Amino acid sequence: MGQTTSQSYTRTAVILHWLIAIMIIGQLMGGKIMMWIEPTPFKFELFQLHKSFGFIILGLSILRLIWRLMHEAPSLPEGMKPWEIKAAKATHVGFYALIIGIPLSGWIMVSVSTPKITTKIFKAVKVPDLPLPRTETLETITKTTHEILGALIAVLIIVHVGAALKHYFVNKDGVLARMIPHLKPKA
Ligand code: HEM
């Protein structure tokens, strides 16, 4: 159980993991906070910022998925129960689906919303809306979808971080260390 795998993730995989993780957590908090604010030009700026970071996440996540399909992940330590292995794999697949699916749902949302607001990434790059009909029904459905997917990834993050900490403090294996270079496995 306390075995350390020598195999690790590529540097690219580690950098993408942390860049995307930080930005997703920022988007979850920022997405909620921006909704509480009174309608002001500042609120408008926050929405544009949220959309901008969302598109950055979308791009990085697609790159990350391609990278992942080209590079095998290190094998899990021995001694994990079959259900744990299944849960780990399902969480990772769910994450890939959500880090791509959530920004896509946002893009679809702004494309069907009845107030047509142009999306400009960091006030520089104009993003076209998807060719979809704008109706209030679609707007409601896509807003709810975006919100539910956000809640779903928040749950996955809690499970994922819990599992990572359990590997480190309870199993004392090298799983956390392979996403955190230089971290020494707990003796
Ligand atoms: C990539 C990750 C993203 C995450 C994690 C995320 C998360 C969230 C969250 C948690 C909310 C608050 C939802 C609520 O409480 O109702 C929200 C709202 C919103 N998001 Fe995102 N979002 C992302 C990307 C995007 C993108 C790419 C766009 C658009 C291009 C977008 C557009 C919006 C809009 C317009 C709202 C406000 C919805 C409303 O007025 O009801 N988001 N987002």
Ligand code: HEM
């Ligand atoms: C929004 C936040 C996060 C997302 C979306 C995320 C996503 C992922 C994904 C998709 C993988 C699988 C990598 C692959 O096989 O391609 C992974 C692995 C991993 N993550 Fe995260 N992660 C997040 C936050 C965190 C945090 C905060 C920690 C540390 C406490 C963490 C620790 C790990 C570890 C240790 C692995 C390696 C698991 C293994 O080797 O099987 N992650 N993460």
